[in-house]
Amino acid sequence: MIPDIDDLVGAAYPTMVELRHDLHAHPEVSFRERRTTEVIRARLDDLGWTVAPTGLDTGVVATLPGARDGRRVLLRADIDALPVDEEVDVPFRSTHPGVMHACGHDVHTAALLGVAEVLARLDGLVGPTTLVFQPAEEGLGGARALVEDGLLDRHPADVVLGGHVTSLAPTGIVGVRPGVAMSRGEAFEITLDGTGGHGAMSTREGNVVLALAALLPRLEEVVARLATDGAPCACSAGVVSAGTANNVVPRRATARGTLRTFTPEQRATALERFDALLEQIARDFGVRAHAAWQGLTPAVVNDPTVTARVRAALVTALGDAHVVDLPPTSASDDVAELLERVPGCYLFVGGAPSDRPVGMHHAPDFFVEDASLRVMARSLLAGAIELTRP
Ligand SMILES: [Zn+2]
Numbered sequence: 014m015i016p017d018i019d020d021l022v023g024a025a026y027p028t029m030v031e032l033r034h035d036l037h038a039h040p041e042v043s044f045r046e047r048r049t050t051e052v053i054r055a056r057l058d059d060l061g062w063t064v065a066p067t068g069l070d071t072g073v074v075a076t077l078p079g080a081r082d083g084r085r086v087l088l089r090a091d092i093d094a095l096p097v098d099e100e101v102d103v104p105f106r107s108t109h110p111g112v113m114h115a116c117g118h119d120v121h122t123a124a125l126l127g128v129a130e131v132l133a134r135l136d137g138l139v140g141p142t143t144l145v146f147q148p149a150e151e152g153l154g155g156a157r158a159l160v161e162d163g164l165l166d167r168h169p170a171d172v173v174l175g176g177h178v179t180s181l182a183p184t185g186i187v188g189v190r191p192g193v194a195m196s197r198g199e200a201f202e203i204t205l206d207g208t209g210g211h212g213a214m215s216t217r218e219g220n221v222v223l224a225l226a227a228l229l230p231r232l233e234e235v236v237a238r239l240a241t242d243g244a245p246c247a248c249s250a251g252v253v254s255a256g257t258a259n260n261v262v263p264r265r266a267t268a269r270g271t272l273r274t275f276t277p278e279q280r281a282t283a284l285e286r287f288d289a290l291l292e293q294i295a296r297d298f299g300v301r302a303h304a305a306w307q308g309l310t311p312a313v314v315n316d317p318t319v320t321a322r323v324r325a326a327l328v329t330a331l332g333d334a335h336v337v338d339l340p341p342t343s344a345s346d347d348v349a350e351l352l353e354r355v356p357g358c359y360l361f362v363g364g365a366p367s368d369r370p371v372g373m374h375h376a377p378d379f380f381v382e383d384a385s386l387r388v389m390a391r392s393l394l395a396g397a398i399e400l401t402r403p
């Protein structure tokens with residue numbers, strides 16, 4: 014008789030909690046996840062998974078033969094933390110000053126290790142399986158580095174599954190979204206060059222400080238009325254700089270920011286408006302304006318057929334009331350690099366406590382409950398079992 018999946022997840026739960034607390038107390042930022050990598054590798058060794066080289070210094074890839082006739086499943090969790098000083102008072106709070114698991118990747122890692130435990134106990138439950146513990150999601154480059162190093166050539170997969178815990182939904186709720194689920198993210202740096210000179214004799218003409226001040230509030234015009242199912246695109250600056258002294262108008266001012274769009278059409282419109290805005294600012298203030306762009310991550314696009322099957326499996330596993338349909342989010346995730354190449358589904362798993370408010374992702378008071386581990390592991394298993402069948 015096949016054991017009940019809920020029982021198996023329940024049996025793996027105490028270890029998931031223990032691992033989550035250990036990882037949360039020892040967070041490491043992108044591409045520096047050395048201790049984290051050791052913890053994951055040791056656990057997978059214990060469970061009998063075959064650990065494969067990743068080509069990178071951090072992160073772990075592991076395989077299990079699984080049912081030979083099943084479809085090949087790749088399960089992905091990101092493992093990195095953020096340069097944030099934790100303000101949450103829990104016994105397992107960060108012991109690394111200035112570093113915190115402020116996005117919940119500790120939950121992703123521990124839950125996937127829970128999935129690893131269940132699959133190791135019940136080999137053959139799903140098809141040939143690859144687990145990817147991916148470094149540097151927040152550094153936005155980890156997934157691309159793995160793909161460029163040949164991850165999918167060495168470990169070809171038929172479907173990709175993963176999930177992100179969220180403090181925006183209560184524990185027990187799982188959100189799904191067919192099609193575009195998270196935005197395409199790219200970074201820009203605007204450079205304004207002017208004449209500069211004495212602060213007591215400055216004019217509007219050639220003044221990059223005035224030009225920058227006029228530009229910033231207008232960045233949101235770039236994405237005005239651009240939305241998918243009510244979710245707005247975003248364009249904003251996070252770093253601005255100009256000047257060195259109170260009485261000197263500088264020659265250069267810069268603004269670094271991000272553009273988030275859901276579709277190629279929205280992106281084309283936004284870029285057109287962006288260029289027009291820079292041209293207008295340049296004209297109005299007699300400065301030169303120039304922007305450099307860097308692509309960060311493609312949009313997360315869930316395969317509609319895969320997602321419909323995963324959704325049905327989630328309803329069976331968790332109950333109809335626990336599965337919700339979501340609009341896309343303007344946040345980004347580099348799981349997109351995998352989903353661009355292999356059809357799959359990326360889920361959102363609630364982790365907010367019911368008795369008190371908690372902070373946003375990336376905030377020092379971000380928090381999600383341990384119980385989200387169980388829901389994440391159960392959801393990934395439900396999806397993987399369903400997708401194993403052709
Ligand atoms: Zn994050």
Ligand SMILES: [Zn+2]
Binds near residue numbers: 116
């Ligand atoms: Zn994240």
